[in-house]
Amino acid sequence: MSILSNLFFYLSKIVWWFAAPSNVLIGMVVLGSLLLFTRWSRGGRRLVVLAALGLAVCGFAPVGIWLARPLENRFPVQPQEMQSPTGILVLGGSIDQLTTAARGGQVTMGAAPGRMTEAVALARRYPQARLVFTGGSAALLRDDAADEAQSAAKLFGELGIAPERVTIERQSRNTFENATLTRGLVQPKPGERWVLVTSAWHMPRSVGIFRRAGWEVIAYPTDFETRNTDRELWRPVLPAGRGLDLVDKMAREWLGLLAYRVGGRTDALFPAPGAR
Numbered sequence: 001m002s003i004l005s006n007l008f009f010y011l012s013k014i015v016w017w018f019a020a021p022s023n024v025l026i027g028m029v030v031l032g033s034l035l036l037f038t039r040w041s042r043g044g045r046r047l048v049v050l051a052a053l054g055l056a057v058c059g060f061a062p063v064g065i066w067l068a069r070p071l072e073n074r075f076p077v078q079p080q081e082m083q084s085p086t087g088i089l090v091l092g093g094s095i096d097q098l099t100t101a102a103r104g105g106q107v108t109m110g111a112a113p114g115r116m117t118e119a120v121a122l123a124r125r126y127p128q129a130r131l132v133f134t135g136g137s138a139a140l141l142r143d144d145a146a147d148e149a150q151s152a153a154k155l156f157g158e159l160g161i162a163p164e165r166v167t168i169e170r171q172s173r174n175t176f177e178n179a180t181l182t183r184g185l186v187q188p189k190p191g192e193r194w195v196l197v198t199s200a201w202h203m204p205r206s207v208g209i210f211r212r213a214g215w216e217v218i219a220y221p222t223d224f225e226t227r228n229t230d231r232e233l234w235r236p237v238l239p240a241g242r243g244l245d246l247v248d249k250m251a252r253e254w255l256g257l258l259a260y261r262v263g264g265r266t267d268a269l270f271p272a273p274g275a276r
């Protein structure tokens with residue numbers, strides 16, 4: 001990896017830990033509570049009240065839904081029967097690497113299992129297509145025992161996908177490296193059809209990154225967080241933990257779109273179907 005890639009990776013991890021809305025709000029509560037015992041107690045009370053209101057709004061109001069809907073609706077769902085692809089690209093992020101390693105290697109799925117299940121379904125539906133998994137360890141301090149690629153290869157085999165159909169890229173740590181390293185490994189040819197499988201809310205940034213890397217892919221969104229109904233736009237989110245998690249996840253994706261565009265790693269601020 002280049003120095004620039006390493007710097008981008010570490011900065012993105014560290015900055016996001018401090019910028020995540022739930023972390024910011026909890027930090028405000030802690031800071032405000034400490035100020036209650038100082039001469040700035042009035043400011044501390046205001047900070048606690050403001051943070052409590054923020055937690056309530058982000059937890060119960062459909063803020064995460066509002067943030068997710070534009071991302072998830074950007075690329076349409078593919079029909080069940082489409083033109084046979086050359087290959088199926090599935091991005092990492094589905095497997096809980098640390099739990100899998102700690103529990104004897106039994107593959108434990110995390111927050112986006114649809115990436116893996118839909119990839120296997122496509123591989124069965126199109127038996128001539130190659131299946132390519134891209135993703136190593138996204139941990140800040142790399143742990144080879146927590147290698148998602150190794151777990152993915154194992155899972156594909158256990159689900160009946162022949163090993164000779166599977167290509168594994170295990171060095172990438174983020175979506176930019178997914179695109180650039182996998183392109184170098186696979187070397188796609190003009191006219192080939194490559195289906196990209198990832199979470200619907202992650203699809204705009206992913207497609208933009210692959211385009212920037214010179215690889216036009218067919219979006220196959222999975223793991224929808226929203227139902228695309230009018231009711232969900234005003235109904236409270238329950239439990240509050242889900243609301244906070246959704247706000248964190250979608251805020252990170254919108255910030256990622258901005259950061260990747262500013263860094264020249266995607267072809268547009270908000271990539272769309274057919275756009276170059």
